[in-house]
Amino acid sequence: ADKVYRLKLAETWGPNFPVFGDSVKNMVKMAEEMSNGRLKIRVDSANKHKSPFGVFDMVKIGQYDIGHSASYYYNGKVPNTLYFTTMPFGMTASEQYAWFQYGGGQELMDEVYSAHNLVPFPGGNTGVQMGGWFRKEINTVEDLKNLKMRIPGFAGEVLAKLGATPVNIPPGELYTSLERNTIDALEWVGPSLDLRMGFHKIAPIYYMGWHEPATELMFIVNKKKLETLPADLQAILKVAMRKASYDMYVQSYALSAENWAVMKTEFPDIQVKTFPPAVLSAMKKANDEILEEKASNDPMAAKIIKSQQDYLKLVRVWTDISEYGYIKSTKELAK
Amino acid sequence: MIGIIMFGVALVLLLTGFPVAFVFAGVALIFGVFAEGFELFAFMPYRIMSIMENSIMMAVPMFIFMGNVLQKTKLAEQLLEAMGQLFGRVRGGVAVSTILVGCLLAASTGVVGASVVAMGVISLPVMLKYNYDKKLATGVICASGTLGQIIPPSIILIILGDVMGVPVGDLFRAAVLPGAILVGAFILYVLIYAYFKPEAAPALPESEFSGPGGFAPYLVAFKAIAPPLVLIFSVLGSIFYGIATPTESSAIGGAGAILLALLYKQCSWKILWESSIETVKVTAMVFAIFIGATAFSMVFSYTGGEELIEELMFSLPGEKWGFLIITMLVILVLGFFIDFVEISFIVVPMLYPIAEMMGIDLTWFAILIAMNLQTSFLTPPFGFSLFYLKGVAPPEVKTMDIYKGVIPFIGLQLLVLASIVVFPGFYGFE
Amino acid sequence: MESLQNVFDRFSDVIGKITATLMILLLINVFYDVVARYFFKSSSIAFQELEWHIFASMFLLGIAYTLKEEGHVRVDILYEKLSDKNKAWINSLGCIFFLLPFCGLVIWYGYDFTLESYSLNEVSGDPGGLSHRWLIKAMIPLSALALIFSGLGMLIKNLRCIFEKDI
Numbered sequence: 002a003d004k005v006y007r008l009k010l011a012e013t014w015g016p017n018f019p020v021f022g023d024s025v026k027n028m029v030k031m032a033e034e035m036s037n038g039r040l041k042i043r044v045d046s047a048n049k050h051k052s053p054f055g056v057f058d059m060v061k062i063g064q065y066d067i068g069h070s071a072s073y074y075y076n077g078k079v080p081n082t083l084y085f086t087t088m089p090f091g092m093t094a095s096e097q098y099a100w101f102q103y104g105g106g107q108e109l110m111d112e113v114y115s116a117h118n119l120v121p122f123p124g125g126n127t128g129v130q131m132g133g134w135f136r137k138e139i140n141t142v143e144d145l146k147n148l149k150m151r152i153p154g155f156a157g158e159v160l161a162k163l164g165a166t167p168v169n170i171p172p173g174e175l176y177t178s179l180e181r182n183t184i185d186a187l188e189w190v191g192p193s194l195d196l197r198m199g200f201h202k203i204a205p206i207y208y209m210g211w212h213e214p215a216t217e218l219m220f221i222v223n224k225k226k227l228e229t230l231p232a233d234l235q236a237i238l239k240v241a242m243r244k245a246s247y248d249m250y251v252q253s254y255a256l257s258a259e260n261w262a263v264m265k266t267e268f269p270d271i272q273v274k275t276f277p278p279a280v281l282s283a284m285k286k287a288n289d290e291i292l293e294e295k296a297s298n299d300p301m302a303a304k305i306i307k308s309q310q311d312y313l314k315l316v317r318v319w320t321d322i323s324e325y326g327y328i329k330s331t332k333e334l335a336k
Numbered sequence: 337m338i339g340i341i342m343f344g345v346a347l348v349l350l351l352t353g354f355p356v357a358f359v360f361a362g363v364a365l366i367f368g369v370f371a372e373g374f375e376l377f378a379f380m381p382y383r384i385m386s387i388m389e390n391s392i393m394m395a396v397p398m399f400i401f402m403g404n405v406l407q408k409t410k411l412a413e414q415l416l417e418a419m420g421q422l423f424g425r426v427r428g429g430v431a432v433s434t435i436l437v438g439c440l441l442a443a444s445t446g447v448v449g450a451s452v453v454a455m456g457v458i459s460l461p462v463m464l465k466y467n468y469d470k471k472l473a474t475g476v477i478c479a480s481g482t483l484g485q486i487i488p489p490s491i492i493l494i495i496l497g498d499v500m501g502v503p504v505g506d507l508f509r510a511a512v513l514p515g516a517i518l519v520g521a522f523i524l525y526v527l528i529y530a531y532f533k534p535e536a537a538p539a540l541p542e543s544e545f546s547g548p549g550g551f552a553p554y555l556v557a558f559k560a561i562a563p564p565l566v567l568i569f570s571v572l573g574s575i576f577y578g579i580a581t582p583t584e585s586s587a588i589g590g591a592g593a594i595l596l597a598l599l600y601k602q603c604s605w606k607i608l609w610e611s612s613i614e615t616v617k618v619t620a621m622v623f624a625i626f627i628g629a630t631a632f633s634m635v636f637s638y639t640g641g642e643e644l645i646e647e648l649m650f651s652l653p654g655e656k657w658g659f660l661i662i663t664m665l666v667i668l669v670l671g672f673f674i675d676f677v678e679i680s681f682i683v684v685p686m687l688y689p690i691a692e693m694m695g696i697d698l699t700w701f702a703i704l705i706a707m708n709l710q711t712s713f714l715t716p717p718f719g720f721s722l723f724y725l726k727g728v729a730p731p732e733v734k735t736m737d738i739y740k741g742v743i744p745f746i747g748l749q750l751l752v753l754a755s756i757v758v759f760p761g762f763y764g765f766e
Numbered sequence: 767m768e769s770l771q772n773v774f775d776r777f778s779d780v781i782g783k784i785t786a787t788l789m790i791l792l793l794i795n796v797f798y799d800v801v802a803r804y805f806f807k808s809s810s811i812a813f814q815e816l817e818w819h820i821f822a823s824m825f826l827l828g829i830a831y832t833l834k835e836e837g838h839v840r841v842d843i844l845y846e847k848l849s850d851k852n853k854a855w856i857n858s859l860g861c862i863f864f865l866l867p868f869c870g871l872v873i874w875y876g877y878d879f880t881l882e883s884y885s886l887n888e889v890s891g892d893p894g895g896l897s898h899r900w901l902i903k904a905m906i907p908l909s910a911l912a913l914i915f916s917g918l919g920m921l922i923k924n925l926r927c928i929f930e931k932d933i
């Protein structure tokens with residue numbers, strides 16, 4: 002019989018975590034089927050390995066062969082991992098996929114990860130994430146001052162620059178903290194995952210997104226381990242990952258649409274709002290200042306940021322006259 | 337299979353009396369190295385790190401500190417006696433007060449270790465001083481210390497909400513009445529027990545109540561009632577008014593205790609320092625068990641323990657009542673051996689889709705599971721509450737006293753659980 | 767042997783004093799963060815992270831001190847009925863086969879874990895968070911080392927109970 006290769010995969014998510022976890026299950030199933038059972042991948046969720054944000058390290062040292070996580074979780078360890086998930090005011094999912102596969106994005110990501118014995122691949126996209134649940138309206142930049150918000154990472158840094166107070170609160174205490182006004186606002190994901198957290202019952206204003214327009218998860222594979230696989234199995238694994246990531250984007254899209262319909266009928270009081278233009282432009286300015294600072298400190302960061310910004314300039318013109326133009330010109334007709 | 341042998345060996349080695357934390361670690365070491373090799377232990381730093389980063393657990397030392405300050409300044413005694421007076425000079429008054437204090441701690445966090453240990457420090461010495469039966473005293477503390485599981489905010493409800501896809505807010509609301517009924521059942525049991533066995537839960541002696549005439553008694557009463565009020569206000573108030581997160585409220589509780597000590601002119605550096613040292617000892621005892629237990633569960637799950645449980649679940653019956661009853665029994669039995677977080681992650685994802693298919697209300701199902709898992713803290717031999725309390729109890733309290741003490745309370749929890757199963761309408765379900 | 771045991775015991779006492787200080791600092795830290803956020807509308811991610819750094823250092827190091835103070839909980843159903851010598855046997859064997867090797871493994875793998883963080887100059891992933899993440903990771907092998915010292919103190923004490931006739 003053919004030799005069976007067994008791989009171990011660690012994911013950042015808990016068992017049966019919707020959408021994110023589905024992407025992994027999907028990939029594993031395809032890999033096994035395409036290889037006719039020669040590639041078997043065991044999936045360990047966070048409840049088993051107990052280290053959701055240790056996935057990078059555990060795959061790097063070979064405790065696991067594959068990981069499924071998000072690149073920006075590791076920016077404290079390797080600063081340039083920040084750019085391969087999503088950027089505030091950055092590209093949409095289709096634009097970002099174009100950048101990854103035809104705009105030099107994948108090569109840049111490879112360069113950042115290869116120093117750590119890792120081979121990275123896109124791992125599924127959530128699409129535009131929502132700006133978060135707020136208890137009070139944000140009408141001016143002044144309203145951001147003293148806003149206590151759970152918003153981790155880079156976006157938190159942007160808001161802090163405008164006088165807001167980013168707060169670290171464990172996920173288990175978010176609901177109580179929002180309900181009791183310990184925080185004024187929080188961001189989670191979007192309808193696909195927000196519905197079950199119940200935030201809409203205690204903070205009725207749902208702001209549209211700006212900070213994570215195209216959150217892309219990632220698969221990382223231990224490089225040495227990958228090279229021990231026969232060439233056909235390497236190819237099968239890569240195809241399975243690429244297909245799974247695309248499937249997750251589609252699934253997120255479908256689930257967000259469905260859940261939003263449920264939310265809107267069951268909870269008609271939810272108010273969807275956009276931040277006023279003045280607030281958004283202040284955020285954009287703060288965002289650009291931070292990026293400039295990061296670029297001036299690190300040549301590799303400068304290279305990635307430039308690649309993303311150049312690509313956005315190129316691709317957005319096309320988006321404007323294609324998808325956006327189409328949606329705008331046929332908006333009334335679609336109803 | 338290795339999983340089952342491991343539990344057996346751990347059980348035997350625990351009986352040797354070597355510290356619990358290191359028995360877990362040692363058994364994990366032997367079985368882990370034997371089955372998977374040394375490499376498995378490369379996971380240990382990651383697992384320890386995740387315990388370190390779990391800031392919800394920060395409530396543990398801070399509530400223990402609060403308990404120590406209250407105890408060393410004699411304010412705890414005063415507090416419980418004052419509350420005992422609220423119930424008249426009834427027998428079992430201090431035990432009832434203990435249940436209410438447990439309720440208070442439960443409403444401010446969902447961390448069982450913190451509540452059990454703080455209550456052990458606060459009220460066990462008082463009950464022992466007034467000649468309470470050791471079994472009753474320890475049973476009351478363990479049981480009311482675990483109330484944090486069902487009374488919101490509660491960690492288990494948050495995990496279940498996440499795993500089952502039910503809004504956390506709904507679960508919190510649904511848990512209030514079952515929690516209240518459980519508290520009522522505990523109190524009723526203590527009162528009845530004390531009525532029939534007066535020597536087990538004596539009323540406070542008359543001398544405790546004597547004082548001068550005129551306005552003075554009111555002043556004395558007020559001075560006695562004030563401490564609990566200040567503490568209730570500082571701990572619960574800080575959450576309800578949005579000043580602090582549930583975890584941070586434990587720091588407010590610690591600070592509140594110091595403030596009380598200052599108000600009553602009982603505060604000194606010596607007391608703070610000694611409280612701090614005591615707190616470190618108890619906290620380290622609790623977290624050593626966490627570390628030992630994480631090593632143990634690591635070896636259990638990496639040697640096929642999860643698959644073992646999954647096989648077990650496949651043999652569940654396919655109609656509603658049979659499914660419910662067997663499910664509850666299986667969770668209860670697993671709870672004897674396995675941590676509630678593990679159970680919620682391994683077993684619940686397999687159960688809730690079936691429940692949903694049978695048309696069982698998921699909120700109701702989640703509350704049943706939460707009640708059931710709360711019991712797992714009390715069930716010997718691996719009930720963590722039992723270990724926590726043993727760690728702070730004076731040497732004259734034996735493990736056997738605690739084991740025997742919790743049995744009636746396990747019974748009460750199962751009784752309330754059964755009532756939710758039989759009368760869902762009363763609890764607002766369906 | 768007695769003097770060697772004293773060395774280990776004094777070491778544990780020093781650890782005890784350090785951790786008690788950390789405990790008080792923890793309370794001040796959390797209380798300060800609450801007051802600053804609620805009353806002064808300011809909050810620092812660095813101070814929020816410092817909370818769990820202090821908390822973790824306190825309980826990790828505290829394990830060694832607690833061992834010396836006999837504070838780790840035991841199931842005493844049978845243990846309490848044993849003679850002092852038999853208790854000493856259990857403690858010595860447990861120390862040699864469970865406690866010390868387990869600490870050894872934690873040090874072995876904890877060292878790599880820390881070194882990785884040190885060599886990457888790892889910082890907090892959140893902006894404004896603490897730098898030098900390796901320092902807190904180093905607490906894992908360090909606390910296991912402290913526990914080894916404390917465990918050796920316990921071992922010597924129990925061996926003396928077995929082999930020295932009159933103490």
Ligand code: NA
Pocket residue numbers: 441442443444445446447483484485486487488489490491
């Ligand atoms: Na609670």
Ligand code: NA
Pocket residue numbers: 671672673674675712713714715718719720
């Ligand atoms: Na148990």
